[in-house]
Amino acid sequence: MLTDANGTLSNPTTPDNGKTWIATFTPTANVEDNSNTIGVNLAGVTNAAGTAGTGSASSANYSIDTKRPFPTNLTIEDPKLCAGESTTVTLTFSEALNRDSLTLARLGFTREVPVNPGTLS
Structure with a gap:
């Protein structure tokens, strides 16, 4: 070898x-x-x-x-929202991803709350 x-x-x-x-x-x-x-x-x-x-x-x-892609930046345009408002979330990776590999099913909320904190689209 x-x-x-x-x-x-x-x-x-x-x-x-x-x-x-x-x-x-x-x-x-x-x-x-x-x-x-x-x-x-x-x-x-x-x-x-x-x-x-x-x-x-x-x-x-x-x-x-063989490098794994990783997020380099995640920004939330407006971090303080009230009912009925929305904001833009921008996620930047270390390299381009296959367009079909990042789906809504791969995103989510990271803390548990008693009620649904909102929806992602």
Whole structure:
């Protein structure tokens, strides 16, 4: 296995006696980076005749996004309301969310009160 700050690459295996090699990359949690590459030092490998390769080969850049989105700001336009009034609540996240993932069912009131404190839309 090969591990760096952004993930772990499993030991390579070959399904066809050495021409094709396969390894599994598992990204590290809480990483957001789009400048990743995987490379091989060809001087460290040999063919069936024992001839060593030269140079290196690298993949194209690939992205990792295992960071969880989190709220960075929550503001209430008017924090003191009376019956019949309404206000705007603005919630800002650390990154764009999938439009279908934040629904009214995910929002709620954080303290228990004996009566319904209002409605969210």
